Amino acid sequence: MSEPSGAAVVIIGGGVTGLSAGWWLARAGVDVLVLERGIVGWEASGRNGGGATHVYSPFGLEEQRLWPQMDDLLGYPTEYQPRRIGVALTEPQWALARRWAEIGEMRGFRWESLDRRQLKELVPIVGDNAIGGTYLHFGGHANPQRTVQAYAWALQDHGGRILQHTTVTGFTVRGGRVTAVETTRGPFGADTVVIAAGPQTGLFADMLGVALPLAPARVEMIATEPIPLMPTGGVAGNGLYGRQTLRGNLVYGGGPHEWVNVPDMAAPEHPNSPLVRNLARRLAELFPGAAHVRLIRSWGGVVENTPDGLPVIDRLSDPDNVVLATMSSVGFGLSPAAGRGISELVLHGRCLFADLAALALRRFADTPPDWRERAGWVVADARLAETR
Amino acid sequence: MSRRVNEERPGFPGALRALGGVGGHVGAPHVIDARSLTGKAARPDRHVPLVVVGAGPAGVAAAVEAARAGVEVLLVDEHPVDNDMMAMDVPLYFGGRMQPAVRNRSLMLERVVESNPALAAAAEAGVDVQVGTYVWAAFVPGPTFRELDGPLLGLADERRSWLVGYERLIVAAGARDVVLGFPGWERAGVMGAHAAAALLTRYRALAARRMVVLGSGEVGLRTAALAVKHGVEVAAIVEVADAVRGDDKAARALADAGVPILTSHTVREARGRTGEVESVVLVSVDGEAKPITGTEREIACDTVCLALGLAPSVELLALAGARLRFSSALGGWVPEIDGSMRTSAAGVFAAGDCAGVHGGRLGDADLARSQGRLAGLAAAESLGALRPAALSALRASAAVPAAAGAEVHGHWRAWLRSLIQAGGWDVNVCQCEEVTRRELVETRPPRYLAWDSAPMSARNLGTLLRDGPINQDQIKRLTRAGMGPCQSRRCREQVGLLLAEATATPVERIPLPTFRPPIRPLPLNVLWPADEPPAMREDWVSWFGIPTQFSPHWEAGMAIDEPTAHGRLIVSEE
Numbered sequence: 019m020s021e022p023s024g025a026a027v028v029i030i031g032g033g034v035t036g037l038s039a040g041w042w043l044a045r046a047g048v049d050v051l052v053l054e055r056g057i058v059g060w061e062a063s064g065r066n067g068g069g070a071t072h073v074y075s076p077f078g079l080e081e082q083r084l085w086p087q088m089d090d091l092l093g094y095p096t097e098y099q100p101r102r103i104g105v106a107l108t109e110p111q112w113a114l115a116r117r118w119a120e121i122g123e124m125r126g127f128r129w130e131s132l133d134r135r136q137l138k139e140l141v142p143i144v145g146d147n148a149i150g151g152t153y154l155h156f157g158g159h160a161n162p163q164r165t166v167q168a169y170a171w172a173l174q175d176h177g178g179r180i181l182q183h184t185t186v187t188g189f190t191v192r193g194g195r196v197t198a199v200e201t202t203r204g205p206f207g208a209d210t211v212v213i214a215a216g217p218q219t220g221l222f223a224d225m226l227g228v229a230l231p232l233a234p235a236r237v238e239m240i241a242t243e244p245i246p247l248m249p250t251g252g253v254a255g256n257g258l259y260g261r262q263t264l265r266g267n268l269v270y271g272g273g274p275h276e277w278v279n280v281p282d283m284a285a286p287e288h289p290n291s292p293l294v295r296n297l298a299r300r301l302a303e304l305f306p307g308a309a310h311v312r313l314i315r316s317w318g319g320v321v322e323n324t325p326d327g328l329p330v331i332d333r334l335s336d337p338d339n340v341v342l343a344t345m346s347s348v349g350f351g352l353s354p355a356a357g358r359g360i361s362e363l364v365l366h367g368r369c370l371f372a373d374l375a376a377l378a379l380r381r382f383a384d385t386p387p388d389w390r391e392r393a394g395w396v397v398a399d400a401r402l403a404e405t406r
Numbered sequence: 407m408s409r410r411v412n413e414e415r416p417g418f419p420g421a422l423r424a425l426g427g428v429g430g431h432v433g434a435p436h437v438i439d440a441r442s443l444t445g446k447a448a449r450p451d452r453h454v455p456l457v458v459v460g461a462g463p464a465g466v467a468a469a470v471e472a473a474r475a476g477v478e479v480l481l482v483d484e485h486p487v488d489n490d491m492m493a494m495d496v497p498l499y500f501g502g503r504m505q506p507a508v509r510n511r512s513l514m515l516e517r518v519v520e521s522n523p524a525l526a527a528a529a530e531a532g533v534d535v536q537v538g539t540y541v542w543a544a545f546v547p548g549p550t551f552r553e554l555d556g557p558l559l560g561l562a563d564e565r566r567s568w569l570v571g572y573e574r575l576i577v578a579a580g581a582r583d584v585v586l587g588f589p590g591w592e593r594a595g596v597m598g599a600h601a602a603a604a605l606l607t608r609y610r611a612l613a614a615r616r617m618v619v620l621g622s623g624e625v626g627l628r629t630a631a632l633a634v635k636h637g638v639e640v641a642a643i644v645e646v647a648d649a650v651r652g653d654d655k656a657a658r659a660l661a662d663a664g665v666p667i668l669t670s671h672t673v674r675e676a677r678g679r680t681g682e683v684e685s686v687v688l689v690s691v692d693g694e695a696k697p698i699t700g701t702e703r704e705i706a707c708d709t710v711c712l713a714l715g716l717a718p719s720v721e722l723l724a725l726a727g728a729r730l731r732f733s734s735a736l737g738g739w740v741p742e743i744d745g746s747m748r749t750s751a752a753g754v755f756a757a758g759d760c761a762g763v764h765g766g767r768l769g770d771a772d773l774a775r776s777q778g779r780l781a782g783l784a785a786a787e788s789l790g791a792l793r794p795a796a797l798s799a800l801r802a803s804a805a806v807p808a809a810a811g812a813e814v815h816g817h818w819r820a821w822l823r824s825l826i827q828a829g830g831w832d833v834n835v836c837q838c839e840e841v842t843r844r845e846l847v848e849t850r851p852p853r854y855l856a857w858d859s860a861p862m863s864a865r866n867l868g869t870l871l872r873d874g875p876i877n878q879d880q881i882k883r884l885t886r887a888g889m890g891p892c893q894s895r896r897c898r899e900q901v902g903l904l905l906a907e908a909t910a911t912p913v914e915r916i917p918l919p920t921f922r923p924p925i926r927p928l929p930l931n932v933l934w935p936a937d938e939p940p941a942m943r944e945d946w947v948s949w950f951g952i953p954t955q956f957s958p959h960w961e962a963g964m965a966i967d968e969p970t971a972h973g974r975l976i977v978s979e980e
């Protein structure tokens with residue numbers, strides 16, 4: 019292997035955000051290099067629920083426009099499936115499901131209300147505890163692991179490069195610009211740098227003297243053995259998000275998160291907790307017809323949140339050749355659009371297809387440094403945190 | 407801790423500004439995120455100083471030794487496992503060769519207990535013995551999991567699950583058969599040697615009349631002898647190497663009993679008109695494990711028993727945080743242990759086959775027992791139940807004999823090469839997910855996606871290898887090999903060996919795929935908790951419960967609040 023060299027655009031982090039941005043740039047003929055600490059998609063991007071229904075976002079319309087084309091655009095399967103069904107077991111749950119639907123309607127999408135009978139026809143495993151639901155003619159879901167790999171391969175097919183098992187450790191800053199990123203494999207020169215390192219994005223911002231308020235948290239999901247395919251796999255409710263995969267597994271998450279710290283660049287652990295039992299319970303409540311189905315797997319993931327739970331996609335003014343990109347724990351579904359937006363920030367200094375003002379960093383200018391403590395978003399046991 | 411509910415909605419960042427107005431930080435109220443795990447972490451239904459998992463010779467010896475030292479011990483073993491679990495080839499490769507009697511749970515309980523007199527002795531020594539009980543997880547606090555006071559085990563029977571806290575854990579979970587496939591290995595009747603032994607001796611419910619045994623090492627010879635003893639006809643022992651690998655005397659005894667041993671042979675196919683095995687086609691191989699055409703022979707049998715070797719059952723050890731290392735002479739991935747059977751995880755010990763298994767050790771129950779005693783003593787001592795001096799005296803009497811095995815993976819690779827050459831590439835490597843050897847090395851997306859594209863066809867293990875070392879978890883995600891209900895018990899080793907073979911990588915360089923809970927496939931309505939703390943239900947949200955997270959960007963301030971979320975902060979003053 020020849021000595022790896024720098025690139026016009028160096029992207030830190032091979033999750034969906036960095037890979038999608040890299041893919042859009044490579045498609046545009048830009049010389050791009052993605053540096054990934056481990057294997058592409060090994061963090062949140064390969065561990066999420068695969069949901070792609072975020073019409074509320076500035077990227078929402080582009081998300082909805084792009085997903086049905088992604089398999090073709092990438093040349094690899096993402097397992098994207100259109101449409102979503104919301105199941106309600108209580109009146110408040112139904113109100114929430116309708117709320118989601120109405121937000122879609124405001125953007126021009128169609129939806130229908132379902133009574134119990136209609137719901138049971140579409141989702142045979144719901145029970146008599148369901149009071150109704152929603153059928154969204156928009157939204158959808160895909161397979162995160164397949165999607166991550168599809169981005170990575172498509173990026174390479176367009177001439178982009180990915181270096182796995184390469185940890186970025188710092189920057190060389192000269193004349194108000196980042197001229198190189200430093201890594202465990204030596205420095206890589208760059209004209210522009212995109213920081214899409216998930217929970218670690220805040221550490222990198224810090225190195226550049228920029229305060230990016232981010233709190234990492236651990237979340238969990240469960241997966242059952244396959245059951246017969248339902249006509250629509252994108253069914254959720256009862257405080258769960260998830261889907262039936264095209265293989266037939268029910269894959270769901272939800273419930274309490276645990277605020278954690280990621281003090282360095284090392285990969286965090288992703289353990290499960292006894293919460294998997296509570297998830298099992300809620301899934302069986304949602305689908306009484308599947309209560310006897312076996313759980314065969316569970317996993318955890320670490321995501322990061324900004325104080326308002328919205329992404330920060332912004333180009334810094336100083337140094338002026340750096341783009342920050344954190345999706346604040348909701349970045350899988352939006353990734354086709356977010357990556358495109360980031361590529362435009364790199365190429366044009368602004369996003370051409372959407373107004374990203376709401377996602378600018380300056381909204382946190384007044385956020386106090388101890389915001390996590392004030393919000394209660396801190397690790398459980400500070401004493402333990404110190405001894406570990 | 408007194409809890410006061412702050413009725414004000416947090417709605418960041420507005421709330422942050424409001425909070426910013428709280429002023430003086432000293433003595434500022436301690437805020438808890440009501441939607442987080444804080445205060446909701448599961449509590450154990452029971453707490454025991456020492457739990458021993460596995461009631462084989464090692465586990466029983468460990469439990470008895472610790473109980474004698476005055477430690478309260480819980481000994482759990484999953485046998486008898488229920489019929490549904492057996493039908494999934496969990497925890498052993500039963501291959502559908504159970505007699506209908508296994509559905510009779512009380513009868514099986516009786517037999518399993520009867521077949522293991524040591525259990526009664528353990529109960530007499532004061533050990534709390536629970537059989538028919540699965541251990542499906544270990545939960546351990548860690549850097550990203552602090553909401554747990556101490557380690558827990560998830561236990562379950564066929565009706566419910568519960569949590570047990572422990573101070574010390576001794577894992578004596580035994581070993582599992584190494585499985586390599588061939589055309590027709592999906593048929594009922596293809597099974598593993600360990601499962602055959604369990605069905606013969608513990609359940610007395612093996613539904614086999616005429617068996618062909620694959621492998622002439624210690625496992626193969628013992629399985630054949632056991633089968634003969636229980637009146638099962640052994641039609642042949644098949645060995646890919648050019649000589650018997652196990653003990654000469656044992657081989658001669660079998661030959662004298664009329665059991666043919668076919669060396670330099672491999673399997674071409676298991677046949678049958680129904681879903682059952684009715685015969686197996688064997689073929690001679692040359693020095694390169696290549697089949698010699700024209701040498702096929704078909705042998706009638708209802709069972710093909712894979713006795714190629716054993717892999718230590720390390721899944722619980724891995725979940726409990728024990729570091730694993732690769733040792734081919736010990737069967738593959740084994741826990742790092744010290745002279746007292748201590749693993750790298752605090753308070754966790756390993757004993758018996760799960761600490762490493764090889765031919766010379768097989769059937770040497772004394773060795774397993776000494777390891778168990780050592781672990782039991784060391785656990786007791788670490789709990790303060792024994793004085794160190796007493797321990798060293800006892801330790802001398804329980805010393806583990808140094809037993810070095812031979813490396814096994816080279817032999818398994820020879821078997822695999824012969825099976826590939828005899829059976830081809832279009833043979834399932836993963837039965838649950840129906841992934842063939844070819845699909846694995848071509849990293850094909852699963853067939854149900856019916857995906858074809860030029861770029862996809864250009865991708866394979868070779869192109870992946872250019873991007874970094876082969877990782878079995880990554881291959882799993884792409885091909886689904888190992889993602890099925892048997893939880894990769896039937897394919898973990900063969901996928902690893904095939905990846906090694908196809909990429910010319912030493913097996914030990916392929917990282918062990920991760921284990922995740924539940925390590926036994928249990929139904930949702932068994933795993934679910936009977937009751938939950940009210941906060942778990944009341945504050946449950948699907949995702950964080952940050953009101954501004956999903957609010958429409960075009961209507962500033964419009965918040966989406968999940969119904970179970972109360973949009974509140976809990977403030978406590980201490």
Ligand SMILES: Cc1cc2nc3c(=O)[nH]c(=O)nc-3n(C[C@H](O)[C@H](O)[C@H](O)COP(=O)(O)OP(=O)(O)OC[C@H]3O[C@@H](n4cnc5c(N)ncnc54)[C@H](O)[C@@H]3O)c2cc1C
Pocket residue numbers: 030031032033034035036037053054055056057058059060061062063064065066067068069070184185186187214215216217218237238239259271283318319320321343344345346347348349350351352
């Ligand atoms: C359980 C779970 C369920 C979810 N469900 C959904 C859902 O249904 N829909 C949805 O849209 N979103 C969902 N999400 C959120 C979504 O997965 C994430 O927002 C998204 O994957 C973020 O992608 P990313 O590329 O920004 O970050 P990441 O996936 O975290 O990627 C960052 C990458 O940077 C690398 N990195 C970090 N530090 C360094 C360094 N120093 N040097 C080099 N590389 C480094 C990491 O290894 C990692 O691969 C879920 C997340 C989880 C965990």
